[in-house]
Amino acid sequence: MTAPDHHAGWGQGPCVVVDPYSSGALFAEALARHGIPAVAVLTGPRPPEAYASSFRPQDFPDTVVYEGDLEAVVAQLAGRAPRAVVAGCESGVELAERLAPLLVPGRCNVPHLAEARRDKSRMAEAVAAAGLPVIPQICTADAREVQEWLEKERLQGADLVLKPPKSASTDGVIKLPGGADWRVVFERQLGRVNQFGEVDDRLIVQKFVTGTEYVVDTFSHDGRHSLVDVCAYRKVDNGPHMAVYDTMRWLPPDDAAVAGLTEYVFGVLDAVGMRVGAAHVEVMGTAEGPVLIELGARPHGGGQPRFNRNATGDSQIDRTVRWLAGDEPPRGYALRxxxxxxxxxxxxxxxxxxxxxxxxxxxxxxxxxxxxxxxxxxxxxxxxxxxxxxxxxxxxxxxxxxxxxxxxxxxxxxxxxxxxxxxxxxxxxxx
CATH class of the missing domain: 3.90.1170.30 (Pyrimidine nucleoside phosphorylase-like, C-terminal domain)
Known part of the structure; x- marks a missing residue:
């Protein structure tokens, strides 16, 4: 497939939002406020159940539904000369990463690293290859490989975490204290259908690490990264379930943790080829330093940008749209x-x-x-x-x-x- 040449049309056409659900639904109002048209591309005829209540189809009268034919969608969008392609939420990341190099080749992330921006296993591999610390883990569909890995890493009897490589929102994340019954849980979860309707045909098993969990929200353009907000999560066990969200607290930019987190996260963004758009990066601050939990190549979900405006006067949605309107984004943020x-x-x-x-x-x-x-x-x-x-x-x-x-x-x-x-x-x- 040949990429259309739209360089001359940049700055005039619409912003394409793939799956404008969750926080991605906020793009419509922000784009309209700056006079930028919007086109919604949907990855299926109906939103995933987890996002159904957030979809406002009336805000996106210009909509294209992807039905498995990438060339057909590119053909429909090409005449509109889009200025950018962004993912509205996690379910839209993979299609956005496929469309952007074809429609806006000068405003896309590194194409050959697209998997590293969606698959948590590929993500960790790319970050480790860049020389940054990551959580020890294996991703496989074979329990025997897990056993061999546990023996090699001397993790028998250690606390473990099992999770799917392509879900979100702690969906399918299971803590295994002492690694007890890991094989039973592994075989039970393998083949499970996750919240996006995808089959978990592989699973990640990783060492359980402790510390303070942070989320670092960023915006990138032309390969330059900026900090939109940093929050600290507190998670608790609720009965048999681990990592249940208790609170998320916004941190001031001069908090002792922020400088180290920023350096590490910007390195992660470079490692996975993030050059354009919002990213939501979850990091565990351990005694040895920060390690990546996972990255989402899309805005922070759950409507967080609305609340971030109240805390900082800005958000990933606003920063994206202002950049598309020609403004230079700030490098950091202030807490109000x-x-x-x-x-x-x-x-x-x-x-x-x-x-x-x-x-x-x-x-x-x-x-x-x-x-x-x-x-x-x-x-x-x-x-x-x-x-x-x-x-x-x-x-x-x-x-x-x-x-x-x-x-x-x-x-x-x-x-x-x-x-x-x-x-x-x-x-x-x-x-």
């Missing part, structure tokens, strides 16, 4: 307020009988935004991952004083304890 996201958590599965206690959240001094997606009579499952958390709801706390933020966080958790979730009686027959 102390801010934290508190993720609601169901401590048990059952039927919700009273959400009334949570109504008091809106009266908290630092309350900025909150959403509760469950009502009395709804059934909820034990929160196990970020998708569950977002399906339940979350609270954004923002205030000039950090002490008020921490006080209100404690109040949110105390109010959750008063939430009535009626556990269903056991259906097991008496022995």
């Amino acid at each position: 307020a102390h801010q934290m996201c508190v993720f609601h958590m169901a401590r048990r599965a059952g039927t919700v009988r009273s959400t009334a206690p949570l109504e008091a959240i809106r009266t908290l001094p630092s309350h900025h935004f909150s959403v509760l997606n469950v009502s009395d009579g709804d059934r909820v499952s034990l929160t196990k991952d970020l998708v569950d958390s977002l399906n339940f709801g979350f609270v954004i706390l923002s205030h000039p004083e950090e002490e008020q933020l921490l006080e209100d966080y404690a109040t949110v958790r105390a109010l959750e304890e008063r939430l009535v979730i009626e556990e269903e009686p056991s259906t097991r027959s008496p022995s």
Whole structure:
């Protein structure tokens, strides 16, 4: 397939947004505000279930559906002379990476490293090849290879993590304390259909590392990287499930961790060939230094850019669009307020009988935004991952004083304890 020559048309045509779901839905308003047309390319006739509620088709009247024929989509878009191709969310990354070199060859990421921007195994290989530290891991469909790797790395009896190479939002991520029953879990998860409808035909097994988990959100253009925000996650175990989101806290740019994280993350972006667009990079800050958890070649999801505007006055969406409009992006960011996201958590599965206690959240001094997606009579499952958390709801706390933020966080958790979730009686027959 020959790449069309659109160099002369840059700056005039639309921005192509592949799967404008989750935070990608925010591109429509931002582009319109700058007078830039938008075209939505959808990777299927319907959004993945995890993203269905975020899609606003009325915001994208010009839409192309990819049905497996890349040349047909390129042909439909070529006449529009697009100025950029961006991924709206994780499900759109692979198609965006295939379209960009064909439609805007001067404004694309390094084509031969496209897999390293989506597949977590290839990602780690590229970062390690660049001389940066990574978490020891193996990606395979063969349990025997895992066994050999565990023996070679002397990880028998060590805590492990098992996860799919191409999902997101902690979907399918399982902690194996002491490596117990890893083979049973590996064989059970192999072939599972993940939240994007893809079959997990390989699995990653990696050493469990501890430390503080950070997310570093960036924007790149012409191979130059800029820092949009840095947040610290706090995750907790919820029953048998590891890494359930508790909070995400925005860090000031002069926080002691930021400089080292920035240097490492910019190196990761170079290693995976990131030259244009937003990236969402999750890093574990260990005692030995930062190591990559994973990278998403797209904006931070869950609508985070809206809240980042409140914390910093900027976002990955805004920075992308301003660059397309001809502005030079800043290199860093400033924090305007102390801010934290508190993720609601169901401590048990059952039927919700009273959400009334949570109504008091809106009266908290630092309350900025909150959403509760469950009502009395709804059934909820034990929160196990970020998708569950977002399906339940979350609270954004923002205030000039950090002490008020921490006080209100404690109040949110105390109010959750008063939430009535009626556990269903056991259906097991008496022995």
